[in-house]
Amino acid sequence: GWGMRLALGALALLVFCTDAFSREPRSSGVSGRARSRGPRLPGGRPWGSAMLKNSVSEESGPQSEDPEVAQGLQHIYSEDDTGGASAPQESPLVSVLKYQPPGQEAALFSFGNNHTMFLAYLRYTLAEQSPEQTIPCDEVLNASILELSINVSDPDVQQTFKQSWRDGRLLAMTKDPFEVLHGSLSFDDRLQGFTRRMCQYLCRTTPAVQSRLLQWLSPQWSPGANDGVQFEDLFFKASLTREEALQRLRVFMGWFKREYPYYYDNCMACGNARNNTFLGYVSPSAAERQYRAGRVELYLCSSCHTVSRFPRYNDVVKVLSETKRGRCGEYSVAALALLDSLGYETRWIVDWADHLWTEVRVDGEWIHLDPCEAAVDEPLLYESWGKNQTYIFAFTSLNVVDVTGDYTSNVTAAMQRREIN
Numbered sequence: 001g002w003g004m005r006l007a008l009g010a011l012a013l014l015v016f017c018t019d020a021f022s023r024e025p026r027s028s029g030v031s032g033r034a035r036s037r038g039p040r041l042p043g044g045r046p047w048g049s050a051m052l053k054n055s056v057s058e059e060s061g062p063q064s065e066d067p068e069v070a071q072g073l074q075h076i077y078s079e080d081d082t083g084g085a086s087a088p089q090e091s092p093l094v095s096v097l098k099y100q101p102p103g104q105e106a107a108l109f110s111f112g113n114n115h116t117m118f119l120a121y122l123r124y125t126l127a128e129q130s131p132e133q134t135i136p137c138d139e140v141l142n143a144s145i146l147e148l149s150i151n152v153s154d155p156d157v158q159q160t161f162k163q164s165w166r167d168g169r170l171l172a173m174t175k176d177p178f179e180v181l182h183g184s185l186s187f188d189d190r191l192q193g194f195t196r197r198m199c200q201y202l203c204r205t206t207p208a209v210q211s212r213l214l215q216w217l218s219p220q221w222s223p224g225a226n227d228g229v230q231f232e233d234l235f236f237k238a239s240l241t242r243e244e245a246l247q248r249l250r251v252f253m254g255w256f257k258r259e260y261p262y263y264y265d266n267c268m269a270c271g272n273a274r275n276n277t278f279l280g281y282v283s284p285s286a287a288e289r290q291y292r293a294g295r296v297e298l299y300l301c302s303s304c305h306t307v308s309r310f311p312r313y314n315d316v317v318k319v320l321s322e323t324k325r326g327r328c329g330e331y332s333v334a335a336l337a338l339l340d341s342l343g344y345e346t347r348w349i350v351d352w353a354d355h356l357w358t359e360v361r362v363d364g365e366w367i368h369l370d371p372c373e374a375a376v377d378e379p380l381l382y383e384s385w386g387k388n389q390t391y392i393f394a395f396t397s398l399n400v401v402d403v404t405g406d407y408t409s410n411v412t413a414a415m416q417r418r419e420i421n
Contacts, residue, residue, distance in 0.1 A: 098148055099145050106169055109169060109171070111171070111180050115145065117171070119138055119142060124307040161177075162178070170282070170283070171279065171298075173280045177281065194395065198395040200314070205337050205340060209337070213341045217341075218231050221255070226255050229251045235342050236342055257371065257373070259324065260319075267304060267308055274303075277299065279307065281295045291311070292314035293314065295312055296312070298310075312329060316334050319334050320334050320338075334371070335358050339360055346361075348394070348395045349368075349403065352392070353390065354387075355387070366394075382407060389417070392404040
């Protein structure tokens with residue numbers, strides 16, 4: 001059953017992370033939580049997925065250098081561009097918009113039938129392709145747009161749109177465009193994707209990277225702006241009391257939130273943050289892929305009408321030292337890397353209700369940290385947001401643990417939503 005599959009998957013993750021990276025597993029019981037704020041849910045033990053064998057076998061090859069990783073929840077695209085989805089199922093017809101640029105063989109597409117969004121995407125893409133050419137007016141472009149219905153169960157159709165996505169010629173309105181082709185991701189698919197991403201993080205966050213992060217962080221830290229806390233005080237010290245450690249973590253999380261504000265849709269040309277329009281997702285460029293962007297969000301400014309690109313980078317150094325732009329996907333991993341570098345024992349927390357954060361181990365207890373909210377030890381914060389929680393998992397180099405019971409006061413409701421979903 002699913003319990004055995006998950007346990008086997010956790011074992012696969014352990015073998016992969018210890019053998020492939022030659023990392024010594026931490027000895028302080030990461031498979032459980034020292035304090036429980038609510039009843040443990042069934043399965044409050046190491047979880048995983050038997051499908052992780054694909055993550056393990058593929059990581060050693062060149063595919064790991066260019067993952068199709070989606071970071072804001074966070075569907076994680078697999079290396080074969082299927083999004084980790086199961087075998088194609090019988091699917092209905094899907095509406096598609098198509099524009100054939102004059103003199104070009106390759107067409108531009110959009111899933112759905114929103115002409116307004118597609119027109120803005122066309123103007124932007126055509127200008128990027130040929131900056132010196134005059135872009136036709138909206139009336140001319142609109143007259144050339146074809147509305148099609150495609151059978152997404154057709155292998156040839158699937159291949160056409162996979163290639164269109166890779167070439168940057170497809171506008172998608174969902175985080176995972178391949179769900180349109182293959183259907184929604186299963187439980188195993190999603191768990192495999194998050195575990196793949198944790199494995200990739202462990203592979204890339206080497207001692208050399210951690211040293212580089214500390215060298216970067218030291219001059220960034222100003223004790224005067226951070227309640228007098230010195231840089232040396234940020235490091236984990238087992239001699240601190242719980243309250244002393246939490247106070248320093250609160251200062252650190254406050255610094256993080258000030259330095260890395262949550263990105264919504266601000267125009268990157270004029271700074272306007274009012275009434276901008278989300279156009280959709282496109283595939284990252286070659287330059288963006290170098291920093292492991294999984295997808296790019298496009299926003300149309302309501303003031304200067306510039307289209308801004310928001311690549312969802314998976315490179316910690318890029319996010320921390322250059323773009324300083326992200327959401328919980330980027331920031332949870334960035335905070336994880338900094339805390340790891342400072343000597344803390346950490347876990348990466350994934351809430352399937354669309355949020356991510358971190359935990360650190362203090363005095364034998366796992367402590368909730370949310371860099372987006374500068375929140376420390378506030379596990380019931382998300383209930384006040386009205387989130388309908390189903391699964392919340394903690395990922396380490398050793399295992400995957402269900403910690404939903406630590407972040408909800410209504411375990412019964414979470415269990416019922418699992419059955420429905």
